[in-house]
Amino acid sequence: MEYVRVAGTGDIASGQIKPIEAGGRKLLLAQVGDRYFAAQRKCPHLGLNLCLGSIDGQAIVCRFHGAKFDLESGEIERDPKLLFIKMTAKGELSIYPVRLEGSDILVGV
Ligand code: FES
Numbered sequence: 001m002e003y004v005r006v007a008g009t010g011d012i013a014s015g016q017i018k019p020i021e022a023g024g025r026k027l028l029l030a031q032v033g034d035r036y037f038a039a040q041r042k043c044p045h046l047g048l049n050l051c052l053g054s055i056d057g058q059a060i061v062c063r064f065h066g067a068k069f070d071l072e073s074g075e076i077e078r079d080p081k082l083l084f085i086k087m088t089a090k091g092e093l094s095i096y097p098v099r100l101e102g103s104d105i106l107v108g109v
Contacts (some may be wrong), residue, residue: 023109036095037071069093
C-alpha cells in the first residue's frame with residue numbers, strides 16, 4: 001500500500017467533506033473533530049456523490065436518499081429511503097486508511 005498526500009490540515013475543517021483523488025481513485029476526505037477519514041466518493045446505493053452529503057456524529061449521510069455509513073468501519077447505519085419507500089444501501093462504504101505527517105494528510109491506496 002502506498003500513502004499519498006491528498007490535502008493539508010488547513011484545507012479542511014471539522015464537519016467538512018472534500019473530494020480528493022489518490023492512486024487514480026475518486027475518494028472523499030472527511031474531518032470529524034480532529035480525526036480524518038477517507039472513503040469512496042460514490043454512494044454504495046446508486047453511485048451518487050457523497051461529497052454533497054453531511055456529517056452526523058462519525059457517520060456520513062447521503063443527501064439523496066439518506067443512507068448513513070460509519071466513516072471508520074464503512075458499515076451501513078441506515079438504509080436509504082425515498083418518501084415512504086425503503087431501499088437497501090447495497091453494500092458498505094469502502095474506507096481507506098489516513099495518516100498524518102506534520103500538516104500533511106496522507107491516504108493509503
Ligand atoms: S445515492 Fe446515496 S442514498 Fe441513494
